[in-house]
Amino acid sequence: MALINVDASRPDPMWAVVRLLAHSKKPVPLNGARALLSPPTLASGDKDASEMFNKAVKTLRELGLLHVAESTGELTLMGPAEHLDGQDWGAFAAALRSAVFAPQRNSGLGDNEEQRESRDLTRALAWFLTLDPMGPAVDWDQAQDLMKETPLRPEAGPAVVNAERWRQFCDWAHALGLAARPLLAGGGGSRLIPDCTTAVRYVMQYLWEPGRQVNAVTAVRSVREHLPVLSSGQYSLALHLPNPGDRVAGPALSFALLRGNDEGWMRLELDSDAAMVLQVSDPEQPSSPRYVSDITIQEDPSA
Structure with missing residues (x-):
């Protein structure tokens, strides 16, 4: 199914x-x-x-x-x-993500167009998270054009096949913490922003206690293992979607990291002598990436 x-x-x-x-x-x-x-x-x-x-x-x-x-x-x-x-809705969403991303429900993800188990949702999420959260909220009409600009591997077919599935996708992506509704919703709830902050936050707070400092590249690698639909994650790569590389966060993950820093539940740091740094796309300096060597998990100010 x-x-x-x-x-x-x-x-x-x-x-x-x-x-x-x-x-x-x-x-x-x-x-x-x-x-x-x-x-x-x-x-x-x-x-x-x-x-x-x-x-x-x-x-x-x-x-x-x-x-x-x-x-x-x-x-x-x-x-x-x-x-x-x-x-705890967050724990429920984490259980859903664990089930949806389980390897046995995503085998042959990029090899054919099978729309069964989790494959349809996984493909749609991986494609959607290549988009820039700083752009306008995406509706079905825009999604069709964007899918042509960033197609999946040909054998995998389109990321979302019709408007009905797009509406269902909007509900799932938001529930999984991998997308956000625009503040001015409109469009019958069928407009979506590729903001994965909620899921990224849950994973990072699950992996590391407050006060823990982690190399930024290592941290992003671990987050992608838990959320393999992120750019450079296992499922994104299987679909031949754009690969920013191990040391580049990509637009959606960059947005989540910057939000975490601004909201105070994590801190982005740069040690000028660090041997391994992460490039983060920062809209405040669009002409050059922001470099981050470490991420420190902080007490959750909303807790």
């Missing part, structure tokens, strides 16, 4: 199922969960609510986040979702 397709769930209904199971702290019968999350009413939309629940369960199962017992029909969280508490 393709993730950015009408047959799959969007992330929000999946979160509702996860919250219910995490709060219950024990297996929940399928029909009981359905009754709680899509109760029968006299409203005309009850069929749609039940279908939304069914899609959420199906998608969670296919991502390896939910187990449905054959004998009892009971639902249990599993895999990356097993220890979620149902209160």
